[in-house]
Amino acid sequence: xxxxxxxxxxxxxxxxxxxxxxxxxxxxxxxxxxxxxxxxxxxxxxxxxxxxxxxxxxxxxxxxxxxxxxxxxxxxxxxxxxxxxxxxxxxxxxxxxxxxxxxxxxxxxxxxxxxxxxxxxxxxxxxxxxxxxxxxxxxxxxxxxxxxxxxxxxxxxxxxxxxxxxxxxxxxxxxxxxxxxxxxxxxxxxxxxxxxxxxxx
Numbered sequence: 001x002x003x004x005x006x007x008x009x010x011x012x013x014x015x016x017x018x019x020x021x022x023x024x025x026x027x028x029x030x031x032x033x034x035x036x037x038x039x040x041x042x043x044x045x046x047x048x049x050x051x052x053x054x055x056x057x058x059x060x061x062x063x064x065x066x067x068x069x070x071x072x073x074x075x076x077x078x079x080x081x082x083x084x085x086x087x088x089x090x091x092x093x094x095x096x097x098x099x100x101x102x103x104x105x106x107x108x109x110x111x112x113x114x115x116x117x118x119x120x121x122x123x124x125x126x127x128x129x130x131x132x133x134x135x136x137x138x139x140x141x142x143x144x145x146x147x148x149x150x151x152x153x154x155x156x157x158x159x160x161x162x163x164x165x166x167x168x169x170x171x172x173x174x175x176x177x178x179x180x181x182x183x184x185x186x187x188x189x190x191x192x193x194x195x196x197x198x199x200x201x
Contacts, residue, residue, distance in 0.1 A: 001195050002065035002115065007056035012150075012157060013071060013176040020179050023198035025063070029055040029070065033083065041074050041081035042106045046123045048072035049108030053119075057112045067191065070110040071177050075128075075152030077103040083151050091142045091153045098153075099163075100132040105152060105174050111185045120185040124178035126169030128156070133163050 006014060006024040017024055029052035036047050053070030062068070074081040077098060085091040105128050110121040133141075141160060147153035154160040156167070156174045172179045183193045 002067045002113065002191065003063040004196055005056060005062065005066045005068045007052045007068055007070040008176075010071070010176050012155065016172055016175050016177050016179070018198075021194075021197035024069070025066075027056045027059070027062075029053075031055050033072070041076035041079075041104075042108075042123050042125060044081050044108075045072050045074045045106040046108035046110070046121060049110040049123075050121055053110035053112050053121075057114055062114055065115045066113075067186065067189070067196075068112045068114060069177075069182070071107055073105060073107040073151040073176055075103045075105050077101070081106075082153070085148055085153045088142050088148065091147045092138055094153045095133065095138040095141070095147070096135070098130045099138070100130065102127050102129040103152065104128070107173050107176060107178060109178065109181055109185060111182070111189065113189045113191075116189070118189050120188045122181060122185065124170055124173040124181045126167055126171075126173045128152075128154075128167050128174060129165045130154075131163050131165050137163070 004024040006026050007029045009028045031051045049070040049072045053068050057068040074083050104125050106123050106125050108123045112119040146159050170178045186193050
């Protein structure tokens with residue numbers, strides 16, 4: 001069976017995959033995300049995922065057989081793609097515009113089989129509804145530093161969990177990787193999902 005390689009530095013994605021029985025090797029892509037523009041938020045997420053996947057899949061130091069997974073997430077609000085906030089002030093501004101409203105979290109997924117060269121790519125989208133959080137709650141949240149390193153300036157599995165009233169769609173997608181979509185892509189490339197499960201001790 002091929003080795004799953006995660007082309008992402010996201011600890012949330014890694015934790016999600018591990019909880020699902022997978023134990024990927026992590027190789028950070030180092031892709032410059034600032035060079036992509038002129039596309040919709042959904043297309044942006046997919047394009048960045050494809051770039052990350054390609055950057056790692058073309059390396060010489062991969063296992064002989066690897067499934068390389070690139071992912072990227074953006075939050076769409078008012079038609080605008082919101083990645084990681086520039087700084088704390090940006091994060092505060094975003095939360096003040098998001099509260100009491102909903103946005104769509106798009107996560108692009110790109111999976112390449114290095115042995116065959118075959119590739120599957122798709123975007124999963126989940127609507128996220130935000131609570132009417134107060135200025136004090138926003139300031140306290142941003143002060144923790146958590147929202148500064150994540151797309152959309154929030155983590156549903158972290159401190160912002162109490163600020164999200166509901167979601168429509170796949171919960172794991174909001175964390176950063178849609179497990180049902182990934183399973184479908186693995187099968188599309190001719191592999192078995194359960195065969196990727198790491199041995200249990």
